[in-house]
Amino acid sequence: MKGGAQGMKISQVSLVLIGLVCLTVLALAWTKTTFLTSFSPTQSRVLQLDLEEGPKEILEGKNNSVQTGIKQVESLSSSGTEVAVEMGNTENVAITDKGENPASVPDKLLGGKSKSKQAEIALENSLTVDSSAVKEQTRNLSANTGKKESLPTVLERTGSEDSGVKDKSKQGETTRQKPLAVEPSVKREQTRNSSATSGEKDCNYAQGKWVFDDNWPLYSGYGCKQWLSPMWACRLTQRTDFEYERLRWQPRDCKMEHFTGRKFLQRMRHKTLAFVGDSLGRQQFQSLMCMVTGGEERPEVQDVGYQYGLVKARGAVRPDGWAYRFPRFNATILYYWSASLCDLEPINASNPHTDIAMHLDRPPAFLRRFLHGFDVLVLNTGHHWNRGKLNANRWVMYVGGVPNKNRKIAEIGGAKNLTVHSIVKWVDSQLPLYPHLQAFLRTMSPRHFFNGDWNTGGTCDNTTPLSGGKEVVQEKSSDPVTASAVTGTGVKLLDITALSQLRDEAHISRYSIRATPGMQDCLHWCLPGLPDTWNEILFAQISSPTKS
Ligand SMILES: *[C@@H]1O[C@H](CO)[C@@H](O)[C@H](O)[C@H]1NC(C)=O
Ligand SMILES: *[C@@H]1O[C@H](CO)[C@@H](O)[C@H](O)[C@H]1NC(C)=O
Numbered sequence: 001m002k003g004g005a006q007g008m009k010i011s012q013v014s015l016v017l018i019g020l021v022c023l024t025v026l027a028l029a030w031t032k033t034t035f036l037t038s039f040s041p042t043q044s045r046v047l048q049l050d051l052e053e054g055p056k057e058i059l060e061g062k063n064n065s066v067q068t069g070i071k072q073v074e075s076l077s078s079s080g081t082e083v084a085v086e087m088g089n090t091e092n093v094a095i096t097d098k099g100e101n102p103a104s105v106p107d108k109l110l111g112g113k114s115k116s117k118q119a120e121i122a123l124e125n126s127l128t129v130d131s132s133a134v135k136e137q138t139r140n141l142s143a144n145t146g147k148k149e150s151l152p153t154v155l156e157r158t159g160s161e162d163s164g165v166k167d168k169s170k171q172g173e174t175t176r177q178k179p180l181a182v183e184p185s186v187k188r189e190q191t192r193n194s195s196a197t198s199g200e201k202d203c204n205y206a207q208g209k210w211v212f213d214d215n216w217p218l219y220s221g222y223g224c225k226q227w228l229s230p231m232w233a234c235r236l237t238q239r240t241d242f243e244y245e246r247l248r249w250q251p252r253d254c255k256m257e258h259f260t261g262r263k264f265l266q267r268m269r270h271k272t273l274a275f276v277g278d279s280l281g282r283q284q285f286q287s288l289m290c291m292v293t294g295g296e297e298r299p300e301v302q303d304v305g306y307q308y309g310l311v312k313a314r315g316a317v318r319p320d321g322w323a324y325r326f327p328r329f330n331a332t333i334l335y336y337w338s339a340s341l342c343d344l345e346p347i348n349a350s351n352p353h354t355d356i357a358m359h360l361d362r363p364p365a366f367l368r369r370f371l372h373g374f375d376v377l378v379l380n381t382g383h384h385w386n387r388g389k390l391n392a393n394r395w396v397m398y399v400g401g402v403p404n405k406n407r408k409i410a411e412i413g414g415a416k417n418l419t420v421h422s423i424v425k426w427v428d429s430q431l432p433l434y435p436h437l438q439a440f441l442r443t444m445s446p447r448h449f450f451n452g453d454w455n456t457g458g459t460c461d462n463t464t465p466l467s468g469g470k471e472v473v474q475e476k477s478s479d480p481v482t483a484s485a486v487t488g489t490g491v492k493l494l495d496i497t498a499l500s501q502l503r504d505e506a507h508i509s510r511y512s513i514r515a516t517p518g519m520q521d522c523l524h525w526c527l528p529g530l531p532d533t534w535n536e537i538l539f540a541q542i543s544s545p546t547k548s
């Protein structure tokens with residue numbers, strides 16, 4: 001009997017203990033997030049992709065070199081050799097093998113640590129969801145009280161510079177309290193913004209400053225598996241500094257509408273947005289897919305690539321682009337790979353080793369064929385305009401349908417200038433036929449190789465955001481060739497060069513899983529990251545009521 005009583009006591013005590021533990025966990029979880037369900041994304045998925053997809057893609061890249069014709073040329077720079085080819089030029093393009101790939105490192109490192117890492121990831125996820133939930137609540141609140149947008153504006157502008165240096169782990173606590181604090185500088189900002197609203201039409205989104213914002217980024221770098229390439233998801237690498245994710249661009253003279261996926265889709269109902277350009281354009285495309293979905297899985301989104309001929313050719317690593325349709329809104333977002341923005345045509349189609357005619361003055365066939373169906377077009381080119389890359393791709397300059405003889409055009413700068421002017425002129429000539437079309441030309445995305453170039457040990461190691469300044473005050477674009485091309489046309493400039501120039505800490509840097517060891521990627525950007533800002537500025541401009 002005595003033993004029985006003791007047994008009862010012990011089980012009672014343990015029941016109480018278990019209850020206490022459960023309560024504590026619940027309470028903790030509750031303070032961290034209003035949505036317990038946000039813990040659901042599982043770590044196993046994250047690691048699998050991290051460890052398997054990188055090396056697999058790289059190995060596939062090797063086979064890719066057996067292909068022929070244009071496909072070979074195009075995939076060369078979008079295959080496993082992408083980093084090398086995109087970043088600089090050319091020969092001896094290095095392909096990492098599995099053993100050297102940094103992506104295989106976590107396998108060993110995470111052996112004992114995976115639990116805490118998992119917790120960390122869950123926490124990160126919950127924080128992201130949490131902050132957006134707060135935003136949503138605030139927005140609803142302001143809608144109910146009839147105070148139009150004033151609260152969210154305050155909320156969105158509270159991320160001050162001082163809060164920027166804070167430890168990421170403390171963010172959970174600060175996010176909730178922040179919205180109440182209105183700093184003097186914030187008030188000034190609002191006054192200026194409201195007075196600028198009337199003159200929004202000619203406001204310059206390129207002028208402004210970077211501010212830290214606890215509500216950024218708009219999606220988690222652990223999520224968006226459906227669209228975000230693991231090679232650009234810096235959260236899946238060994239990188240540990242993520243301050244760069246929280247920087248938001250604040251234009252000086254324009255009120256920039258806060259981006260939400262819902263607003264975007266509503267505005268794009270029955271419409272199609274197309275990115276056409278190089279791998280930086282592809283980054284912007286992936287960024288937009290993640291922003292629109294909030295990084296959440298969307299099984300209902302349809303792959304409609306086949307409607308644009310964007311299907312994987314036999315033996316190719318990937319198609320020349322992707323197209324996705326949101327069925328509820330009948331809105332489509334697509335990307336087409338055209339690094340030079342001019343037409344490429346094999347000189348001898350029956351010869352697998354043929355040179356490719358690069359028709360500088362002729363738009364890509366894809367655009368000629370599908371432009372009529374686009375409502376928003378975002379073009380970009382830039383980093384493929386160098387001698388090494390032209391040679392590696394066997395691109396031969398043609399003008400007027402014949403090999404170019406003009407020496408000024410033969411120089412890379414002259415050729416690029418001619419192409420950029422030609423494509424803009426052509427798009428401009430099509431605008432009267434398609435009044436629904438809004439066309440943008442994005443300016444150059446800057447590279448940040450210090451102490452060398454992409455293939456001579458150049459680095460972008462700085463992890464302190466904005467160490468070179470946070471503000472753009474100049475009126476002129478830092479990319480005069482692109483800016484001059486659109487002058488006097490109906491094509492708009494998406495001018496992101498100067499504001500991106502301030503963000504040398506936001507590249508993939510040493511955490512590239514594609515480049516050879518020791519080589520850094522100071523060309524592409526971490527996602528979430530800078531291209532999100534390009535899209536926010538794009539969204540602000542397509543939302544302008546000058547065209548419907
Ligand atoms: C979807 O949008 C396209 C225009 O982009 C339009 O032609 C088509 O009729 C729409 N489909 C439906 C089902 O509304
Ligand atoms: C095209 O290439 C094929 C195969 O290499 C060759 O037989 C043919 O002569 C070439 N045609 C021209 C016009 O050069």
Ligand SMILES: *[C@@H]1O[C@H](CO)[C@@H](O)[C@H](O)[C@H]1NC(C)=O
Nearest residue numbers: 413414417418421422481484
């Ligand atoms: C670029 O091309 C345009 C149009 O062909 C021309 O007017 C301009 O002078 C060129 N600029 C440079 C720097 O070559």
